[in-house]
Amino acid sequence: MIVNERSGGGRAGRQLQKVVRHLHDHLPTAELHIVRSESFQDAERSCRAAANACRDGDAVVVMGGDGMAHLGLNACADTEATLGIIPAGTGNDFARGIGLPKSVEQCVGVIAAGRTRRVDLSKVSNATYAERYVGAVVSSGYDARVNRATNDIHLRFGPLSYGYIALRELRDFSPLHYRLTIDGEERKLEAMLVAVCNTGMFGGGMKISPEADPTDGLLDVTIVHPTSRATLLRLLPMMYTGGFTKNPAVEQFRARTVEIAGDDLFVMGDGEELGSVPATVSAEADALRIFVP
Known part of the structure; x- marks a missing residue:
């Protein structure tokens, strides 16, 4: 141990x-x-x-x-x-x-x-890591910036730290330019965030992908498209219940591989900084045996 x-x-x-x-x-x-x-x-x-x-x-x-x-x-x-x-x-x-x-x-x-079972993991590859596994969420936008800033603060308020920093970072945030390749298909878009999930929680209990299943062999992707700061402010508390996904600015889908590139982007995984883009995230089925209830 x-x-x-x-x-x-x-x-x-x-x-x-x-x-x-x-x-x-x-x-x-x-x-x-x-x-x-x-x-x-x-x-x-x-x-x-x-x-x-x-x-x-x-x-x-x-x-x-x-x-x-x-x-x-x-x-x-x-x-x-x-x-x-x-x-x-x-x-x-x-x-x-x-x-x-x-x-x-x-x-x-x-x-x-x-009692054990095998669960999936996400595998991240970029210039920093040839191969790094992530159990929960790979973040790359507003969420990644909040995650990095939360890691840097000295005064902690438990899970509330993430919410506090999320409000602070929102003040100066604007949509980011993404170049995604999703199972071989390219997409260029602006977004507030693109979260690639194995399990669906981050930030101390925020349900960024409420339906994510770590045993289905797939990644769950959540995109929050450009929206006003006021709308994003309303969505933040709804992330704890998963209710934010009903907003028309939110897009969700599943994929096997997601390549993330774009301007001024970096990736975080399980709350740890994993380096810059371009980064490839792929679903690795049954990669881990773990004790479960």
Whole structure:
């Protein structure tokens, strides 16, 4: 189990001993190794080393927020390792998207019960990464700018941080120029955002693609076409319920591959910055085995 003790404003560190006790209680014959990460790079190395060492019956468990989930799924994808997630961060969007409970104790119970399934991942390729997996959402427009700015602030308000920054960034935002290639078909358009989803949540529970299914072998794409700032302001709170999709400015469809290019764009995935465009996002079916309820 690789732990980022600083996740969730220190929540992971405060609950670590309780989690260890629960794991020992539920799995008394299991051999448990705890690795406390000192940095993002350290956690990434630890996740990959653990995944590569896994034999039949072994699991890699990550405890922290979306960043730890992102590192865990990248380490375990296309390996024999089973990934377990104990969400103790601020957003926990990938964990929510695959149906994990919010309670740390309940997530330990999910791992102890041992039920697994294979889920899809999105694979991103660009100049920064030849191959990087994303479990939740690849963002590239207004949403990416909000995500980057949220990562940069020092004062955190939990999931409200994203909403606060979203309002701040809206003041000076204007539509972006996109060049998309969707399953081989080119489209040029202006848009507020283009979100390419495996699961449909980002920003601490915003449902950018409410119908996304991480087991269908497809990407769910949400485009918000140019609209007034006032309209976008009205849509923001509706993203928590998914009701914003009824607005005529919102377009949704499914695809297997989406190539993103355009002016002044970069991509974020699972809340982490993945570099500039052009970037290709492809659906990777059954790429990850994970504990689920």
